[in-house]
Amino acid sequence: MAFELPELPYAKDALAPYMSAETLEFHHDKHHQAYVTNGNKLLEGSGLEGKSLEEIVKESYGKNAGLFNNAGQHYNHIHFWKWMKPNGGGKSLPGALQKAVDSDLGGFDKFREDFLAAGLGQFGSGWAWLSFKDGKLEVTKTPNGENPLVHGGTPLLGVDVWEHSYYIDYRNARPKYLEAWFDNLVNWDYVAELFEKASK
Secondary structure (H helix, E strand, O other): OOOOOOOOOOOOOOOOOOOOHHHHHHHHHHHHHHHHHHHHHHHOOOOOOOOOHHHHHHHHOOOOHHHHHHHHHHHHHHHHHHOEOOOOOOOOOOHHHHHHHHHHHOOHHHHHHHHHHHHHHOOOOEEEEEEEEOOEEEEEEEEOOOOHHHHOOEEEEEEEOOHHHOHHHHOOOHHHHHHHHHHHOEOHHHHHHHHHHHOO
């Protein structure tokens, strides 16, 4: 399956002041486009051409580093754009998701604290995640383009802590970026939709 750059689900200036149009221009139009372009080149002749993106990510992990890096980042970013929305964030989670956060993660405030700590604690480039694994929610972090798919989980929410995600707006202040992102941009409806599918 050839990779394609998705359209952003909002205008480039819609996430301001927490994420600027300039950041989205570079991050979506240049960085994500590069993962798509390079991924398609590396997909040719890999033997994985007819597979779904999820299958390509899982099957290239540990075997084809170049393809995995680009396919993983393509997958991560397809969802990253949907994990944000204008006027997002807040503490009001859809019902089933809230129950799972309470039972598996010790409530919203503890979940927020652990999620931000994962993003802050990821040395260098990578992601912090909320995922569904073995019947429950967990918070993890991964380096580079890795995601929970290759560790037996289903990603429900991920934040990009590569510097290209925040340097234009926050310079080196990753904690400020993470707090602004979590509190003001997260699209909890999309997280709940993914949770519902994963927990069936």
